[in-house]
Amino acid sequence: MPNKRQQTDAGIFIKKLFTQYSYIVSFVLIIIIAMAVNPNFFRWRNISNIFTQSATTTGLIALGMTMIICAGQIDISVGSQVALISGFGIELLNRTESIWLMLLFCVAMGGVIGTFNGLLVAKGRMPAMIATLAVQTSARAIINHFGQGGPFTVAGGNANAPFYESFRMVSSGGISVFGNRVSYPMIIFIFMSVVFGVIMRRTKLGKHIYAVGSNEVSARMAGVNVDRTKIMVFAITGLLCGLTSWLYSSRLMAVAAANAGNQFEMDAIAAVAIGGASMSGGRGKIIGTFLGVLMFKIINNTLVAANVPTFLTGAISGAIIIVAVLLQSQRDKRK
Amino acid sequence: MLAELKEIVVDFGPVRAVDHVNFSVRPGEIHALLGENGAGKSTLMNVLAGTFPPDSGSIYVKGEPVRFSSAKSAMDKGIRLIHQELNLCNDLKVYENLYLAQEIKGKSGLLDSHQMIECAQRVFETMGANIDPKAPVSSLQTAEKQLVEIARALLFSCEIIIMDEPTTALSGRDIKNLFNIMRTLKARGVGFVYISHKMPEIFEVCDTFTVLRDGKWIADGNIADVNEKQISEMMTGKALLESDFASRKSNVQPEIALSVNNLNSDGIKDISFELKKGEILSVTGLHGSGRDQLADALFGVQSYTGEVIKDGKQIKGGIESHLKAGIAMVPRNRKERGILNDLSILDNLSMGFFNTKLKSLLISPKKERGRFRRRQQDLSIRADRPSNPITSLSGGNQQKVILxxxxxxxxxxxLFDNPTQGIDVGTKYEIYKLMLSLSAQGKSIIMFSSEFAEIMKVSDRCIVMFRGEINRILNRDEISEESLMYYSTGAIIEEKQHA
Known part of the structure; x- marks a missing residue:
């Protein structure tokens, strides 16, 4: 019920900032804390590192996860997808020695797995949590089986292999802008964020995603192809998992079947949550997720700089998620 | 005085649903609460039943001021509301539903199902209803479910029973039965509030009445002192407007816009009819007559066999092909099936355009705003800014956005499926006028409705359905409250069966 009392413009602005744009408030707060703890925070190297780390782990996936969550779905298979695709991708690279063929393979395989997820949910009428849980378990089992516990290593660890260096440069190479080196993953992450922002705001697909997440029945009655929309969001997230696998493999150069991509689903979902999306679907912004991803890395980065024991960093990240999502649930309650 | 409501005010957002209303129930009376949809009847009764508190005003039970924090606290005072929508858990058994949240426990602390079943059995016997307390609710007919709801009120010896349109799903015999039960209880001093749109029932069973309109108290008195026409005028407050519609000219053109041949689907059989260009065709029928299913089939929501032919071509199944063919639907249950509540007014309006005509890859917000302004004028949508959420609009304006x-x-x-559900009287008339002006532009309209009053206002013809079939197609001069009631209760079909 609306508040009938007169409010000043400034009051409205502040209320809006804390409710609808809570992610901006959180972001600024975290930056201030990070600067206080780590005097080198604003060094270009540090910033570039944060972006590169984001892009090669959960940054891109979180963009797809935003779509999935806005459509009222969830995907907990992304981490295992990355493990599976990275493992097979490296195998393929070692045989074909072509990094571009590997990229193509990774993206295609991600697309196939994502589409499969989407089909289970849309056509199989399975709850997304269960469908993707099954895919998560299966994908991890398959890659564990092929890896037999050991890692998949690019060129068997032989740095003299002809493609070794060129593949390493995928994640560590970059271009120079005003004397600062901008890594390829950073460029990809920023570019994709812009693309996804435009898709969500300015295309039919984006509008359909919000419509389906808001109310499936109403969306259907408005002529939205609900099944196709659901399949699309899972498929797109699969593609992003594929792209991430390529970058991730390049950064690690050796991927362990058992723990590659571990916790990626949780980190991606957390980034979306911190970014202010409604967990029940219908509302959420790419810019929120973009900042959410960075916040996550900044927190880690800062905790390391502050010498917080590694095992405890998770607890602090958890606390931050709770605070961010509490802010958001207050907003939802007021509705 | 069993219960009294004084100066009750309820606001829903910017809408004042109930505006300083006084209302009272005496022991041993059946009090009709009258008003059109959206007049505030249900809201007022929800206040009396403790579902939500009023924004201001006070409630007295037997002279004592009370404050209900929940439906439970009102039940403890002997007030029970039987909702319009049945509130039963389908997967539980009948007796489990009856005792839900008020289970009888044995000495051991476990449930005493024997005693619950026995008590339930006794209540059904006093009601003359043949329902097995151990049957799962999902196996019951709608009418039986209604009786279970009523049994729930009887079980806990309530002193005030509020019935919100209890007879919509009941057949003639069940209604008689219900009235007998009500009269018996009345003699024992129970007070009833009875909400219904069916005038004959009101005059048969009620003693007193209160009329609400647009959330305001209009009149009260004894049923014996008034007639149907007076009540209708009090309810609508628009005796003049009625005549506007009575003298309206028909826009029917000779060309056939849509023909439906032997349509069969879940809940409907052998539906065939033709719709002319510019025609307003109503479809009515009681709850469960197949009216909803026919609406869904014609928009492709529900799959069907048979032909739907437009412009000489048969339409394939599915919503998308119906939309492509130029058939669209304003769905019933606006909140659950119509609006996209997280989206802006603009996106809610543009969704139809996106899904049928958008050619470019990117959406231009500027063009969308232009489109909105045009429709805002055409349909006189009262909205502040198009980027506001759709939920900021009143029901009638939301409906206009969907149109x-x-x-x-x-x-x-x-296709207008129950288009004026929960919409205030003024906006209702605006929607009727919009329908008329659309038909004058050559658009054809099928309106699915259970409100005889609105059917009589706008229709050129009316299909009356009964048990999934077309019982009769009435021409405009044949449409009357009596004929609609006669055919929707299955008169002709039953006659045929007896012959």
Whole structure:
């Protein structure tokens, strides 16, 4: 019920900032804390590192996860997808020695797995949590089986292999802008964020995603192809998992079947949550997720700089998620 | 005085649903609460039953001021509301539903199902209802479910029973039965509040009445002192407007816009009819007559066999092909099936355009705003800014946005499924006028409705359904409250069966 009392413009602005744009408030707060703890925070190297780390782990996936969550779905298979695709991708690279063929393979395989997820949910009428849980378990089992516990290593660890260096440069190479080196993953992450922002705001697909997440029945009655929309969001997230696998493999150069991509689903979902999306679907912004991803890395980065024991960093990240999502649930309650 | 409501005010957002209303129930009376949809009857009764507190005003039970924090606290005072929508858990058994949240426990602390079943059995016997307390609710007919709801009120010896349109799903015999039960309880001093749109029932069973309109108290008195016409005028407050519709001219053109041949689907059999260009065809029938299913089938929501032919071509199944063919629907249950509540007014309106006509890859917000302004004028949508959420609008304006959605998609056959549900009287008339002006533009309209009053206002013809079939197609001069009631209760079909 609306508040009938007169409010000043400034009051409205502040209320809006804390409710609808809570992610901006959180972001600024975290930056201030990070600067206080780590005097080198604003060094270009540090910033570039944060972006590169984001892009090669959960940054891109979180963009797809935003779509999935806005459509009222969830995907907990992304981490295992990355493990599976990275493992097979490296195998393929070692045989074909072509990094571009590997990229193509990774993206295609991600697309196939994502589409499969989407089909289970849309056509199989399975709850997304269960469908993707099954895919998560299966994908991890398959890659564990092929890896037999050991890692998949690019060129068997032989740095003299002809493609070794060129593949390493995928994640560590970059271009120079005003004397600062901008890594390829950073460029990809920023570019994709812009693309996804435009898709969500300015295309039919984006509008359909919000419509389906808001109310499936109403969306259907408005002529939205609900099944196709659901399949699309899972498929797109699969593609992003594929792209991430390529970058991730390049950064690690050796991927362990058992723990590659571990916790990626949780980190991606957390980034979306911190970014202010409604967990029940219908509302959420790419810019929120973009900042959410960075916040996550900044927190880690800062905790390391502050010498917080590694095992405890998770607890602090958890606390931050709770605070961010509490802010958001207050907003939802007021509705 | 069993219960009294004084100066009750309820606000829903910017809408004042109940505006300083006084209301009272005496022991041993059946009090009719009258008003059109959206007049505030249900809201007022929800206040009396403790579902939500009033924004201001006070409630007295037997002279004592009370404050209900929940439906439970009102039940403890002997007040029970039987909702319009049945509130039963389908997967539980009948007796489990009856005792839900008020289970009888044995000495051991476990449930005493024997005693519950026995008590339930006794209540059903006093009601003369043949329902097995151990049957799962999902196996019951709608009428039986209604009786279970009533049994729930009897079980806990309530002193005030509020019935919100209890007879919509009941047949003649069940209604008689219900009235007998009500009279018996009345003699024992129980007070009833009875909400119904069916005038004959009101005059049969009620003693007193209160009329609400647009959330305001209009009149009260004894049923014996008034007639049907007076009540209708009090309810609508628009005796003049009625005549506007009575003298309206028909826009029916000779061309056939849509023909439906032997349509069969879940809940409907062998439906065939033709819709002319510019015609307003109503479809009515009681709850469960197949009216909802026919609406869904014609928009492709529900799959069917048979032919739906428009412009000489048969339409394939599915919503998308119906939309492509120019058939669109303003769905019933606006909140659950119509609006996209997280989206802006603009996106809600544009969704129809996006899904049928958008050619470019990117959406231009500027063009969308232009489209909105045009429709805002056409349909006189009262909205502040198009970027506001759709939920900031009143029900009637939300409905106009959904209608605008399909006008943007250039639909020329518009299905209005229960279009004025929960909409205030003024906006209702605006929607009727919109329908008339659309038909004058050559668009054809099928309106699915259970409100005889609105059917009589706008229709050129009316299909009356009974048990999934077309019982009768009435021409405009044949449409009357009596004929609609006669055919929707299955008169002709039953006669045939007896012959």
């Amino acid at each position: 605008g959605r399909w006008l943007e998609a250039d639909a020329d056959i518009l």
